[in-house]
Amino acid sequence: MVSFTELLTASDTDLVRIFHKVNADPNADFIVRINKVAAQLELNHSQLVCALGFNRHIRDLTDIYSTLGFRSYKLLSYRCNELFSTDTYNQLDISNILDIYSDRLEDQQVLDSLRSMLEPRLEHIEAAIGKSEDPAHVISYRMEIHAIYRAGIVDKDFAMRRIEQPIDKFRQMSGEIDVIVELGMVPASNLFFSDALTPDEKKSLIESKHIDGNMIKNRLQNTNIPQDERDMLESYI
Known part of the structure; x- marks a missing residue:
């Protein structure tokens, strides 16, 4: 048995040790091979991949990823990216996600990969939450949003894209x-x-003491602001 965190952060030596006793049928379909190896390690398919x-140490360990049916590191990455981008805390729980975002993974290639997948991943999660509003998923989503900012994975440009999108429900x-x-x-x-x-x-910015009375008065001078915003602002004068 090995934990997700242990496998994620294992050195090349530790990876060789972990997979030394793993059995896999080289003639089986790669999905079957992954599932069989995952079961031996007491992980699920997505966690293993x-x-x-x-x-970052897996790139040159051909024998290990070929055991799972991947002919190259690039193919492993494709499968990893697919699973990461489309999971909604079902196969990868929030603790797994936070481990991936951890500062321990100080590797530019991993960081670039994460950045390229974040927006499609969040869109997928938001679509799922929009349909069910599962309380557990909402809590996990909140934790993930805070993690990507606090870990320094995203930058101001990412934040501005999020601000400009009509996703106020999810921002709130x-x-x-x-956190921004x-x-x-x-x-x-x-x-x-x-x-x-x-x-x-x-209103939340005002309640959090980020906005003072003069700012509110200045905003009210804008004749083009929506009536609901004007009504809210006037309640603070």
Whole structure:
């Protein structure tokens, strides 16, 4: 038995040791081979592929990923990226996701890979939550949003793309604006005077003491602001 974290962070020596006793049928379909090896390690399919795919030491260990049916590291990466991008805390729970985002994975190739997958992954999760609003998934989503910012995986450009999208429901659900402001990625005043945020999001900025009375008065001088925002702002004068 090996944990997801142990496999994810294993050295090349440890990976060889872990897989030394693994049995796999070389004639089986690669999905069957992965599942069989995963069962021996007491992991599921996605955990095994992603722990290896995001482990920076696996790249040159041909014997290990070929055991799973991958002829190259690139093919392992493709499968890893597919599973990571489309999972909604079902096969990869939030502890697995936070491990992937951990500072322990200080590798530029891993970081670039994560950055390329984040937006499609979050879109997939948001679509799933939009249908079910599973409370456990909402909590995990909030934890993941905070993790990608706090781990330094995303930058101001990413934050601005999120702010400009009509996803205020999910920004509020995750407290995304709060963490963006807390980390100094975008000044609270810029967000407050922007038309991208909803009145409720701006109310949260006011309640969090990021916005003072003069800013509210200045915003009210804009004759083009929506009536619901104006009504909210006037309640603070």
